[in-house]
């Protein structure tokens with residue numbers, strides 16, 4: 556695990572603070588497709604509010620996907636519950652930087668509980684994109700991977716590029732401790748949208764993970 560040291564300069568064009576090793580700007584939909592292509596054992600994926608779950612949905616229907624509607628910061632807490640309830644199943648939480656920053660306490664809770672089957676992926680575009688691209692603290696002062704490591708999620712790292720992202724996902728699939736992968740992403744809007752039907756989302760997910 557490498558924690559990248561923050562540098563003093565800023566990237567004005569993207570609004571991101573560059574951290575050694577996180578200077579490649581990737582695309583959320585592309586990365587989510589790369590993730591789901593590697594999931595062959597019924598892994599659960601919990602998509603956070605908005606763009607994150609829109610792109611998860613656009614990447615292809617999976618019965619083990621859950622789409623959080625309406626509230627920021629709940630992908631990780633929901634994923635933690637699933638990981639505890641089904642320790643044999645690998646679980647991924649997908650969250651935006653703004654949403655994770657709203658619910659930072661979940662990192663320490665996850666570190667303390669230490670489910671080895673849980674991996675958090677944070678899509679850092681440095682903005683609250685879906686509500687008008689207001690800058691988040693991750694654009695200036697907050698380093699997501701360092702925050703996670705300082706909360707006790709020791710296996711936290713920035714993905715340097717797409718190949719590194721895939722390597723970190725593979726590592727998470729065999730990990731013996733919770734992990735976090737942070738990725739810098741561009742300002743592309745989500746590719747699709749999720750059906751806003753919470754009951755259907757819940758029922759499909761519960762069937763997908765074998766509890767209905």
Ligand SMILES: Cc1ncc(C[n+]2csc(CCOP(=O)(O)OP(=O)(O)O)c2C)c(N)n1
Pocket residue numbers: 604605606607625626627650651652653654655680682683684685686691
């Ligand atoms: C508790 C809460 N506060 C505010 C909102 C309004 N809201 C919905 S999505 C969003 C921005 C989410 O930002 P981020 O997680 O970084 O994802 P992005 O839109 O950049 O993909 C905001 C402010 C909300 N839905 N819930």
